[in-house]
Amino acid sequence: MPAGRSTDVDCTVTGTARTPFGSTDEAPRQGAEGDTEGVIELDPAYAAGLDGFDPSADVLVVWYADRADRDVLRLDRNPDRGVFTSRSPARPTPVCLTRCSVVAVEPERLRVRGVDMVDGTPVLDLKPPLDPTG
Amino acid sequence: MPAGRSTDVDCTVTGTARTPFGSTDEAPRQGAEGDTEGVIELDPAYAAGLDGFDPSADVLVVWYADRADRDVLRLDRNPDRGVFTSRSPARPTPVCLTRCSVVAVEPERLRVRGVDMVDGTPVLDLKPPLDPTG
Numbered sequence: 001m002p003a004g005r006s007t008d009v010d011c012t013v014t015g016t017a018r019t020p021f022g023s024t025d026e027a028p029r030q031g032a033e034g035d036t037e038g039v040i041e042l043d044p045a046y047a048a049g050l051d052g053f054d055p056s057a058d059v060l061v062v063w064y065a066d067r068a069d070r071d072v073l074r075l076d077r078n079p080d081r082g083v084f085t086s087r088s089p090a091r092p093t094p095v096c097l098t099r100c101s102v103v104a105v106e107p108e109r110l111r112v113r114g115v116d117m118v119d120g121t122p123v124l125d126l127k128p129p130l131d132p133t134g
Numbered sequence: 135m136p137a138g139r140s141t142d143v144d145c146t147v148t149g150t151a152r153t154p155f156g157s158t159d160e161a162p163r164q165g166a167e168g169d170t171e172g173v174i175e176l177d178p179a180y181a182a183g184l185d186g187f188d189p190s191a192d193v194l195v196v197w198y199a200d201r202a203d204r205d206v207l208r209l210d211r212n213p214d215r216g217v218f219t220s221r222s223p224a225r226p227t228p229v230c231l232t233r234c235s236v237v238a239v240e241p242e243r244l245r246v247r248g249v250d251m252v253d254g255t256p257v258l259d260l261k262p263p264l265d266p267t268g
Contacts (some may be wrong), residue, residue: 007147007177009198009256012226043141046226048207052215059218062229064143073182081186084260092146092180093258095196095229104258122143124227126218 009097014046015123017063019115024067024089028116037103040117040123047108055105061098062125065089068113099129102122145229146219148180149257150195158201158223163252171237172249174257181242189239195232196259197251199223231262253260 019038021027027035040061042050053059068089075081075088083091100112110126153172155161156237162168174195176184186195206224209215234246244260 008144009147009258010142011145011229012204013141013143014226046207049216049218049225051208052212053218054219058189060231062227066143070146073180074185078186082183084183085186085188085262087261087264091183091259092148093196095145095259097194097231097261097264099264125145125225125229126196127221127231127249128219130221130231130233 011043011064011124013043013064013122013124014038014049015042017054017061017115017119017121017123019117019121021118022119027118034116035113035115036115037111040110040112040126042108044108050105050108050110052092053101053102053105053110055122057102058129059100059110060127060129061100061112061117061123062127063096063098064122064124065094065096065117066122067118068094070094095124120121144241145198145199145258147177147185147256147258149174149176151249151251151253151255151257153194153251153255155249155252158252161252168250169247170249171245171247174244174246174260176242176244178242184239184242184244187236187239187244189236190237192233192263193236193244193246194261194263195234195246195251195257196261197230197232198258199228199230199251200256201252202228204228229258
C-alpha cells in the first residue's frame with residue numbers, strides 16, 4: 001500500500017455481473033472489442049432504479065474490479081506511463097466503465113451485450129452514456 | 135437506508151477537485167454545458183499515476199458526490215423513472231463522471247476545463263475517455 005492511502009469512501013454494490021468469463025485472462029480488454037452477452041442482476045433493494053429504463057438505449061456499467069492490484073501506479077507494459085493514462089483495472093480505485101448495448105430490461109435484471117468483466121463482478125451503478133451516439 | 139444495503143466496497147480518494155462552485159446549487163448539471171476551469175489536485179502518493187499524460191487528450195474525471203442523497207431510487211422530477219436512467223449524483227453509489235478537456239499537466243495536478251463538481255469534491259480516478267472523439 002503506498003504511503004498516504006488514508007482516505008477511502010464506501011460504494012454500495014447494487015448488483016452483480018453474470019458473464020461467461022471465469023477469469024480475467026478470459027475477459028476481453030474492453031467490452032467494445034466483443035459482443036458477448038451478459039446479465040446485470042440487481043440487488044432487489046435497488047431494482048426500482050431500473051424503472052423506466054429505455055430498452056433501446058445503451059448503458060454505462062460502472063463496476064468494481066475486486067481482483068485488481070490496487071498498488072499499481074505505472075503501467076507494467078510501459079513504466080513511463082502512469083495508470084491515469086490507461087483504463088486498466090489495476091489502479092488505486094478499480095472502478096471500471098463498460099458501455100454495453102441493452103438486449104432486454106427484465107425485472108431486477110438487465111440483459112446486455114458487450115460485457116468485459118469477470119463473472120460475479122460487483123456492479124456499483126448503471127448510467128446513460130454521456131454521449132448517446134458516441 | 136433501503137433494506138439490503140449490506141455490501142459495500144471501498145474506493146481510494148486519489149485527489150481533490152478545486153472548482154469555483156461552492157455548493158451543488160452553483161454547479162452546472164453537466165460539465166459539457168460549460169467551460170469552467172478547475173484543478174484536479176492529486177494526493178502526492180498517487181501523482182505518479184499522471185506520468186506520461188497526454189496534455190492534448192480529454193480526461194474522464196471519476197468523482198464521488200459526497201453530499202449526495204444515497205437513499206434515492208427514483209427521480210424527484212419524475213418518480214416513474216429510476217436513478218439508473220439518469221446521471222444525477224443522487225443514487226446509491228454516487229460515483230459521477232465528467233469528461234473534461236485538459237488545459238495543462240503540472241506536477242501533482244491537472245488543470246482542466248468543463249468541471250461541474252463542487253469545490254473540494256473527492257476524486258477517485260482519472261481515465262482516458264472510451265471514445266477519444268466522442
